[in-house]
Amino acid sequence: MYSFVVLLKNERKTMSKKNKATDEIQIRKMIDDWADALRNKNAEGVLSHYAARLVHFSLAPPLISAESDAKGLNAWFATWQGTIGYEIRDLSVTVGDDVAFSHSLNRIHGTTNGEKSDLWFRHTLCFRKIGDEWKIAHEHESVPFYMDGGFKAAVDLKP
Amino acid sequence: MYSFVVLLKNERKTMSKKNKATDEIQIRKMIDDWADALRNKNAEGVLSHYAARLVHFSLAPPLISAESDAKGLNAWFATWQGTIGYEIRDLSVTVGDDVAFSHSLNRIHGTTNGEKSDLWFRHTLCFRKIGDEWKIAHEHESVPFYMDGGFKAAVDLKP
Numbered sequence: 001m002y003s004f005v006v007l008l009k010n011e012r013k014t015m016s017k018k019n020k021a022t023d024e025i026q027i028r029k030m031i032d033d034w035a036d037a038l039r040n041k042n043a044e045g046v047l048s049h050y051a052a053r054l055v056h057f058s059l060a061p062p063l064i065s066a067e068s069d070a071k072g073l074n075a076w077f078a079t080w081q082g083t084i085g086y087e088i089r090d091l092s093v094t095v096g097d098d099v100a101f102s103h104s105l106n107r108i109h110g111t112t113n114g115e116k117s118d119l120w121f122r123h124t125l126c127f128r129k130i131g132d133e134w135k136i137a138h139e140h141e142s143v144p145f146y147m148d149g150g151f152k153a154a155v156d157l158k159p
Numbered sequence: 160m161y162s163f164v165v166l167l168k169n170e171r172k173t174m175s176k177k178n179k180a181t182d183e184i185q186i187r188k189m190i191d192d193w194a195d196a197l198r199n200k201n202a203e204g205v206l207s208h209y210a211a212r213l214v215h216f217s218l219a220p221p222l223i224s225a226e227s228d229a230k231g232l233n234a235w236f237a238t239w240q241g242t243i244g245y246e247i248r249d250l251s252v253t254v255g256d257d258v259a260f261s262h263s264l265n266r267i268h269g270t271t272n273g274e275k276s277d278l279w280f281r282h283t284l285c286f287r288k289i290g291d292e293w294k295i296a297h298e299h300e301s302v303p304f305y306m307d308g309g310f311k312a313a314v315d316l317k318p
Contacts, residue, residue: 016256055251055262057262057281057283057301057303058303059303059304059306060303060304060305060306061303061304061305061306061313061316062303062316063264063279063280063281063302063303063316063318064264064281064318092214094258094285094287094296094297095258096255096256096257096258096259097175097255097256097257098255098256099253099254099255099256099258099259099260100255100258101258101260101285101297103214103216103285103297103299105222105223120222121222122216122222122223122299122301124216124283124285124297124299126253126260126262126283126285128253137253138253138260138262138283140262140281140283140299140301142216142281142299142301142302142303143222143301143304144216144217144218144219144220144221144222144301145218145219145220145302145304145312145314146219146220147218147219151311151312151314152310152311152312153304153310153311153312154220155304155310157220157221157222159222159223
């Protein structure tokens, strides 16, 4: 019985390390695909990476965004001229067996509603492994705000 | 060999369910303790729940906050008159073997710098299990901002 328990523990540790490396590669590729879909205004591509129930804390009000759908995304894409500039910096991914999270500093830039826009913001993604696929279950995007009494969003920060 | 693999898989599933329930209880208790320490301006209590390397996206600039220490926290606590009002609503906790995340809508209220303050914001915590203890490895707090060209932080939203 003792050797079985040891075997079990060792097997678990080896599997766990291997799985974590593979899972991190999968998640990083998924984030790449998701960002590419966003750049190219491919709403179905973006949405394919979300879990059925996504809790989204977006840059824009309200506190919790309504669930994303292709119609809403396409309407937002239409406000951008051409492709959307989207950069991901300092991406850190932490992986468990079926739960993971990432954080990064992201930049979105281009011409939207006829005006040049260039914004760095904080980005957190929380993932669940559903079947064999990692899906985004929670997304949190934000900029901080200035604490000088003016309550201005800090849209001019750079990493 | 086949029966060993089945045994292994079943053992894993049973352990996994049991562990997840226990881990969720541990994490919810930890969040309670953390919030209580914050309400009571107990800097050491707050900091005891953070991993050695915390990446903190705070309400205030910069994009990534400097690592918290007792001195910084105590200086911030001193700006509040009496205890700090801190409420956590709609807390959702998702637990894996050694990685977990939570999100909620939090309210901080009281008198700070001589002025009444009452703010609802979005709160994401990402956890790692280190030894037998869950620690906060990443924290993201924010309000959205109004997309009407004025770039005002949305500090007047309520859930």
